[in-house]
Amino acid sequence: MDPNTSYDVLIIGGGPGGTPAAMALAQAGKRVLLVEAGHGLGGTCLFEGCIPSKIFRETAAKRRELASLGDFGLPLPQTEGMSVNWSAVQTRKHHILSGRAQGALAKARSLPGLDVVFGRARLTAPRSAVIETGGERREVAFANALLATGSVASPLPIPGADLPGVLDSTGLIEIGFVPKSLALIGGGPIGVEMAQIFAMLGSQVTVLEAGPRILGPVDGVLAGLLSERLRGEGITVETGVSVQAIEGEGQQHTVRYAHEGQVHTVEAQVVAIVAGRHPNVDGLGLETTAVQHDRHGVKVDATLQTDEPGIYATGDLVGNPMFAHWATAQSLAVARHLLGAPAAFPNPAHNSAVIFSYPELGMAGLTEDAAHAAGLEVAVAEYDYRIDARAQISGDAFGRLRLVYRKDDRRIVGVHALVEGAADLMGEAALIVRHGLTLEQVGAAIHPHPTLTEAFGLTALGAK
Template sequence: MDAYDVVVIGGGPAGYVAAIRAAQLGLGTACVDAFERGGKGSLGGTCLNVGCIPSKAMLDSSERFEMITHEAGEHGIQVDGARVDLGKMLGRKEAVVDKLTGGVAYLFRKNKVTSIHGLGRLVRREEDGWVVDAAGTEVKAKNVIVATGSSPRELPLAPFGGHVVENSGALAFEQVPGRLGVIGAGVIGVELGSVWRRLGAQVTVLEALPGFLMGADEAISREALKQFQKQGLEFHFGVSIKAVEQAEAGVTVTYEEKGQSVTASFDKLIVSIGRVPHTAGLGAEAAGLELDERGFVKVDGHYRTNLPGVYAVGDVIGGAMLAHKAEEEGVAVAELLAGHAGHVNYDVIPWVIYTSPEIAWAGLTEKQAKDKGFNVKTGQFPFSANGRALGHGDPRGFVKVVADADTDRILGVHMIGPNVSELIGETVTLMEFGGSAEDLARTVHAHPTLSEVVKEAALATDKRSLHM
């Protein structure tokens, strides 16, 4: 029986990063992963294979098409007859995925991580560690890291299949749907809806909550809704789905909105109502692994489960279901196993929505800060007053800084606009070190750049913006 210091069950962002870091620290490591794409094993989990990476490839392709067909004329560029070759676009997406998943396999070889394709299951605890069933073969592990991720949540009235799809199906339509329905106005639903809207679909988004992006700062959610509606996305909030019926030609959704029954027909329906922990086949019940009432693996502050020598990280333990959060937990648990001080600061994890305009934030919203008792001051600055944004032809949105009026410490930063997925990193770094709005305002930013908007928003917390 092969023996390892660490066996990681799951090869997504949490699992493969934990395995690489453990191996870097000198621990004999194996990773057992059952994910398949195209009929063969493919490391990287949902994120690399059917989530974060392919969706961003499609977002970029669709944005380029939008630029050519609707915006190039403003730059003095005339393009006639532009059309979408969807097969080639999807092929490019798959090539990007192949490169990155292949890159993980290379990193495993480079760091001497044993990769085992198949299901991983906890079998029994022995005196010197755990016996794990790794794709039908038993291996011994001093420690086990559970990183099995999450799966799309099904709507009971609309099980996946046929014209009803989740995120992976929504990235593989064989043709652009004429009418596309999206149930769920969260990150995934809005991103995927944006892709197909730009490629020509008429998109309707149905959301049970009474408002849009209710976890974001109110100023951001208001601006985002305005921008998306201007683009042609149709939103309905506070709806209750009553029936979903499939036929050969499409799908019909009956929902209740403001006390009225409404029926809408779509060619395709994306259901994006959240994700659930994936523990099927793990052997949790037989091994005595404790789960909470929602099915997430219970852990303490050091990612230890109730079973000695068994740890868990990533989506399967709950919290923000973000790849970068999962990766940091993977690093932290590997370092803890090697005797280091692994830690994740959950207060400054960035959130990003890769729509156009992009949305990003980290830390507390203005309301959250006030609810926590802070004496709050805010500063806001628009991209419309920024030379680089105007040169790009995309002056939409703004940056908002939330700070403690008593100490000047930055409590949160919220952005909507061009390239804010990249701009948020600067503020996360500053917040990680307890930085102040003055620190950000006094930092020299190159001109002309989009990042100057971040500096100006920090200046605005003391009402001293220079360009407004």
């Protein structure tokens, strides 16, 4: 084979499901070709998802803090109705994203065995592909391949969904102004985060969710508390609805939906369909291989190998859970596997995640319902953050901690926290769940006071 067109590993997708494996394999001496269709390394998380939305949240949260400084003895004049320089927010976002993408690219290109190409890759056979970039076409051969093309926003078959001013989650990230009113179709993590962000920025927000509650897979108790919080902040939350049509033009839209047999409408300047994402398999040339897929994603085995031997898939492409850190864990596991090293492939029962609502909602391991569905006999120990010293000091003593544990050996199988600062608690939570610590072991650890994390020890010690 021509050494200029032959690689040990072809990786399609430069996000968290592909780039970590590319770097690990190149560092181990493999010749790797990494092909990314976008304009930088980082994937959906960096350019369209978790990072941009958290940048927006930071602005919204600081605006909220300024309005409450009087409670801390620091009254500021004219905080009511404080304007937002949205252009500056978007400029800050682009600066952060550009810096992170450039840093990743510089690190990748410092590895002699790693070629990074911005273009499109399409499989032409089980061991070959064509790369198209800048009007040029190049054929390559490979020994193994990793598919990590992520996901795209899921469209809904709603009349009027293609009207100007009706956005998907990507369009909402790129919006050029703070709308006076916003209707969000979808009450999952994206919908809830965006609802609170724009409400804190001054928008009148409505959330329309088809399911019986927002955040369906999340701990039911915490989802219920957060739903109450949204409504208390003036956000309209409608669940169990069926959106029938979107009408209007320009900057005025009407969303018509059915709820409990009655037809209702909501007026909004901007409508955003944020009802999740689906695996991005288009244009990969999977039909030239034995790789199988359906609407849930590419089919893989326990080692993330597809039905085509030597071709692997990671991240959003293989379906839920769709989290950047999950994709990274899978990517690194595949790299170790291809190097012949022992590889601990990620276990969904040990996954952790954070929804950056207000307050934050963190989770690690199984919910109470998921544990019951798995046939486990479990109980739940709870802690109310209203009595927590650190939460009181911060000025937002609201939330709950729930430890899900097995009744037989008292091992903790799930940690779920709703409190501002929950994101930073999930490191300990992930370790607790990953190593199957018991209530007694967590209770025996000395947690510093006053911190949010001491609730772990107090809750464990107080469990029956």
